[in-house]
Amino acid sequence: MVCRHGRLEAVGGVDLDVAAGQKVALTGTNGSGKTTLLRAVLGLHRQVDGEILVGGRGCRRAAEWAWRRRACAWIPQRPAPGRFPLLAGELLSSGGDLPEAVRAARRLGVGSLVDRPLSSLSGGQLQRMHLARAVGCVAAGAGVVLADEPTAALDFAGQEEAAEVLTGLPVTLLVVTHDRAMAARCGRVLEMAAGRLREVS
Numbered sequence: 001m002v003c004r005h006g007r008l009e010a011v012g013g014v015d016l017d018v019a020a021g022q023k024v025a026l027t028g029t030n031g032s033g034k035t036t037l038l039r040a041v042l043g044l045h046r047q048v049d050g051e052i053l054v055g056g057r058g059c060r061r062a063a064e065w066a067w068r069r070r071a072c073a074w075i076p077q078r079p080a081p082g083r084f085p086l087l088a089g090e091l092l093s094s095g096g097d098l099p100e101a102v103r104a105a106r107r108l109g110v111g112s113l114v115d116r117p118l119s120s121l122s123g124g125q126l127q128r129m130h131l132a133r134a135v136g137c138v139a140a141g142a143g144v145v146l147a148d149e150p151t152a153a154l155d156f157a158g159q160e161e162a163a164e165v166l167t168g169l170p171v172t173l174l175v176v177t178h179d180r181a182m183a184a185r186c187g188r189v190l191e192m193a194a195g196r197l198r199e200v201s
């Protein structure tokens with residue numbers, strides 16, 4: 001499978017099989033293609049040659065794309081507060097299971113912020129809110145979590161807590177991370193360099 005940004009081949013020759021329930025850490029140098037790969041799995045990156053199947057399904061037709069978005073919870077690298085004055089509680093609700101997401105928000109220390117506009121949250125608080133939303137997505141039926149540096153904005157205690165929450169979910173996890181503690185909690189570690197994947201452990 002190959003992913004391009006225009007003429008640039010950002011991900012090349014990747015042939016990856018991830019078993020259901022496996023926890024995979026994707027590490028590697030800056031600009032090596034990790035985010036591009038994750039977005040391609042989610043169906044957000046469309047310049048892809050080759051096939052990416054999730055649960056045995058492709059992502060070409062509209063119905064398949066809709067299924068992929070429900071099946072995969074997504075934690076973005078730099079969560080944007082958005083252009084609209086969305087409340088944190090509305091973000092949590094969009095995951096499909098508000099009570100479970102609110103419980104996760106409490107566990108992650110941001111339960112008291114659900115009535116606040118997302119634009120008023122700090123970077124770490126926003127990242128915690130997205131983690132809580134992902135927990136709600138899983139409760140609503142998502143079987144895959146795709147997380148792009150989900151602990152990058154978190155303090156030390158938050159990194160531990162987030163790693164525990166994420167790796168404890170009953171899902172297939174693909175997490176881009178530079179956090180050794182997070183990688184250590186994953187059963188499989190892959191390293192990316194210049195668009196190529198290598199198995200580390």
Ligand SMILES: Nc1ncnc2c1ncn2[C@@H]1O[C@H](COP(=O)(O)OP(=O)(O)OP(=O)(O)O)[C@@H](O)[C@H]1O
Nearest residue numbers: 005006008010028029030031032033034035036037
């Ligand atoms: N929208 C874009 N248009 C053009 N090139 C892009 C675009 N997004 C990413 N790239 C390029 O594709 C390559 C892979 O980028 P990507 O964001 O996937 O890397 P990464 O491994 O996630 O990096 P980091 O660890 O810094 O987050 C880089 O060379 C980057 O400059």
